[in-house]
Amino acid sequence: MTPTIKDVAKKANVSIATVSLVIHNHERISPETRLRVNRAIKELDYHPSRSARGLASKKSGNIGFIVTEDHFLRSEPFYTRIFLGTEFEARQNEYYILLTIIPADFKKGDKLPRCVLEHNVDGIIIAGKVPEDIINHLVEYDIPMAFVDYYPPSENFPVVLIDNFSGGHQATQHLLNLGHKNIGFIAGDIQHPSIRDRFQGYKMALEDANIEFDAGKCITDEDYPARENGYNAAKRLWENNKDITAVFSCNDAMAIGVMQYFKDAGIKIPEDVSIIGFDDVEADLSLDPPLCTISVPKIEMGIEVMRLINDVLKDRTKSAKKVLVPVEIVHRKSTAQVKH
Amino acid sequence: MTPTIKDVAKKANVSIATVSLVIHNHERISPETRLRVNRAIKELDYHPSRSARGLASKKSGNIGFIVTEDHFLRSEPFYTRIFLGTEFEARQNEYYILLTIIPADFKKGDKLPRCVLEHNVDGIIIAGKVPEDIINHLVEYDIPMAFVDYYPPSENFPVVLIDNFSGGHQATQHLLNLGHKNIGFIAGDIQHPSIRDRFQGYKMALEDANIEFDAGKCITDEDYPARENGYNAAKRLWENNKDITAVFSCNDAMAIGVMQYFKDAGIKIPEDVSIIGFDDVEADLSLDPPLCTISVPKIEMGIEVMRLINDVLKDRTKSAKKVLVPVEIVHRKSTAQVKH
DNA sequence: AGTTTTAATTAAAACGTTTAACTAACTATG
DNA sequence: CATAGTTAGTTAAACGTTTTAATTAAAACT
Numbered sequence A, B: 001m002t003p004t005i006k007d008v009a010k011k012a013n014v015s016i017a018t019v020s021l022v023i024h025n026h027e028r029i030s031p032e033t034r035l036r037v038n039r040a041i042k043e044l045d046y047h048p049s050r051s052a053r054g055l056a057s058k059k060s061g062n063i064g065f066i067v068t069e070d071h072f073l074r075s076e077p078f079y080t081r082i083f084l085g086t087e088f089e090a091r092q093n094e095y096y097i098l099l100t101i102i103p104a105d106f107k108k109g110d111k112l113p114r115c116v117l118e119h120n121v122d123g124i125i126i127a128g129k130v131p132e133d134i135i136n137h138l139v140e141y142d143i144p145m146a147f148v149d150y151y152p153p154s155e156n157f158p159v160v161l162i163d164n165f166s167g168g169h170q171a172t173q174h175l176l177n178l179g180h181k182n183i184g185f186i187a188g189d190i191q192h193p194s195i196r197d198r199f200q201g202y203k204m205a206l207e208d209a210n211i212e213f214d215a216g217k218c219i220t221d222e223d224y225p226a227r228e229n230g231y232n233a234a235k236r237l238w239e240n241n242k243d244i245t246a247v248f249s250c251n252d253a254m255a256i257g258v259m260q261y262f263k264d265a266g267i268k269i270p271e272d273v274s275i276i277g278f279d280d281v282e283a284d285l286s287l288d289p290p291l292c293t294i295s296v297p298k299i300e301m302g303i304e305v306m307r308l309i310n311d312v313l314k315d316r317t318k319s320a321k322k323v324l325v326p327v328e329i330v331h332r333k334s335t336a337q338v339k340h
Numbered sequence C: 001a002g003t004t005t006t007a008a009t010t011a012a013a014a015c016g017t018t019t020a021a022c023t024a025a026c027t028a029t030g
Numbered sequence D: 001c002a003t004a005g006t007t008a009g010t011t012a013a014a015c016g017t018t019t020t021a022a023t024t025a026a027a028a029c030t
Helices: A005-012 A016-023 A031-044 A050-057 A069-074 A076-092 A132-139 A164-177 A193-208 A227-240 A252-264 A282-286 A298-314 B005-012 B016-023 B031-044 B050-057 B069-074 B076-092 B132-139 B164-177 B193-208 B227-240 B252-264 B282-286 B298-314
Strands: A062-068 A096-102 A123-127 A145-148 A159-162 A183-186 A246-249 A274-279 A292-295 A322-325 A328-330 B062-068 B096-102 B123-127 B145-148 B159-162 B183-186 B246-249 B274-279 B292-295 B322-325 B328-330
Touching: A005 A016, A005 A031, A016 A031, A050 B050, A062 A069, A062 A076, A069 A076, A069 A096, A076 A096, A076 A123, A076 A298, A076 B076, A076 B096, A096 B076, A096 B096, A123 A298, A132 A145, A145 A298, A159 A164, A159 A298, A164 A183, A164 A193, A164 A246, A164 A274, A164 A292, A164 A328, A183 A193, A183 A227, A183 A252, A227 A246, A227 A252, A246 A252, A252 A274, A252 A282, A282 B282, A298 A322, B005 B016, B005 B031, B016 B031, B062 B069, B062 B076, B069 B076, B069 B096, B076 B096, B076 B123, B076 B298, B123 B298, B132 B145, B145 B298, B159 B164, B159 B298, B164 B183, B164 B193, B164 B246, B164 B274, B164 B292, B164 B328, B183 B193, B183 B227, B183 B252, B227 B246, B227 B252, B246 B252, B252 B274, B252 B282, B298 B322
Parallel strands: A062 A096, A062 A123, A123 A145, A145 A159, A159 A322, A183 A246, A246 A274, A274 A292, B062 B096, B062 B123, B123 B145, B145 B159, B159 B322, B183 B246, B246 B274, B274 B292
Antiparallel strands: A292 A328, B292 B328
């Protein structure tokens, strides 16, 4: 069988306690003993059993990654990439990530994820908007939590957010720089804090340019951010505003739908209408023309949130840090100077 | 603190062994006792500790999902979706998946993934081609393994494979049906068993149609399947074969590059050249025209391989099952009747 | 030399389960 | 009625660590 701590102890002629201390780099171990034990560990190719460790130390070595099913699947390239980022960083910190997809309609009495109930995670990362109820339920377990791309109102946790305001501002500013004055705005769930901030950025950029904000040019009531809703939003936008020369679509999935609508309507991009998105997903590059958009560092967000939770796990008194990750515009062919 | 099995035992007036037996649905428990224990479990909201279970039963409740870094990132939407499939099915079977990304150049002496060394997985799923060395190393641990989308030569394991031969045949047949006779073939790593099978399907379809196979119309030596290599392959193909009217690109990433080349060369799709891909990734829909391709049920593959490993875990004498998942052509605008 | 400090190591309990072996109380059998 | 068999449940060891308190040995003071 695979060697246990006992085998190492025997081989190094010490007690198992000493072996354990060596493994944890405890200071009060003489250099000679340390050497002897380490040699034994290497020779036997010993690796402590995760379960035994977990039981004795009450640390599972796992981090739960919670995301709702519709977020994960609907905007798949987005949260999967954040997940990948946490995964990368987790490896550095000797953690494993337990991906946990919860239904979007989690209610008060519902069962928490199994990994939480079974004490199989040391901390939790919550990605994207989740029902308040689950957060409230989770805090009762006083298990460290960190958020990414969403932040529950009225709570104080470490969090990684996109600099949405800046993104909205940059996007709009870019269109303004190209001479556009009639800029439509399209979004899914305007209740979502991220979207609200992008909207604020849009408004602020207009204000800075002394252009009056026109609510009639803003479609913000589509159900969720998907291509078909982008299509519909563009249709409604265009039918009521033949004067617009540019559209800022708050996310790329909808932007793709927007492009499709204009194509179907025989309106040329970017000659007749400029379009800019938000997210920078893979599909943008395959579009014709490729979509100009605000690029969000998804992998980095995952890395960053993993670091946050790791900090808390190292020192639970640590205060809740908030990180705003910067976004940047990527110039592609879907925008152009306004025609006169 | 959270309740333990002892608390349940006390509350139900039985020994902890009885509680354990009830949890595992052991037969030799009277209905009354069972009821009493279950009630206590519910009242206390008791959930067995994963670590303790793991230690006592030598089952971690985890499955390792191994994939090489370049596979995972390069063809991201592909293996991530397989991963998602395993994840979905794992939840049904009360397992968690530990995603483990290994370097593509794993060598003989390299360290195995931590989850294996620490006995933190009960079984392993290997997705995509991995170095032989790691497989050889892994078998020494006699831990159940199952493969998906790759199968090591000279081994006998449960495996889920795409019906690549049929896919290659269907794709080619579709082009033949449209009247094409000069059909180019483009692939990345022709050493890869999957690609080889697609190639066989292509050849066989030609043979069935009494069209002589022409190796000059096959580009199979690009380094890896990516857009830029598809672009280059198309360039080389076209420069030497101005007579081709259709291209079967063995995977969508390359197909996108192929389309780009033809566009740049002023050749119209599908009017001048029909293109069909293989995989059916998200980006295909954003292309202009949308890419006709062979659709691979990625999520289902993940589900299927998880079932396989689960079967083995339930009964380790089970013999190695092999599953060929069917593929189907999805008709989109990138192919058309050949011009005369 | 005797006492106190300090450094290094160990003994042993604890963590929360599973499970093989055992027991006590019935039930059936000849 | 003694014996064997069955049923329902219990005892206790085991799983492989961590960690606290205790122990020992050596060094440093009076």
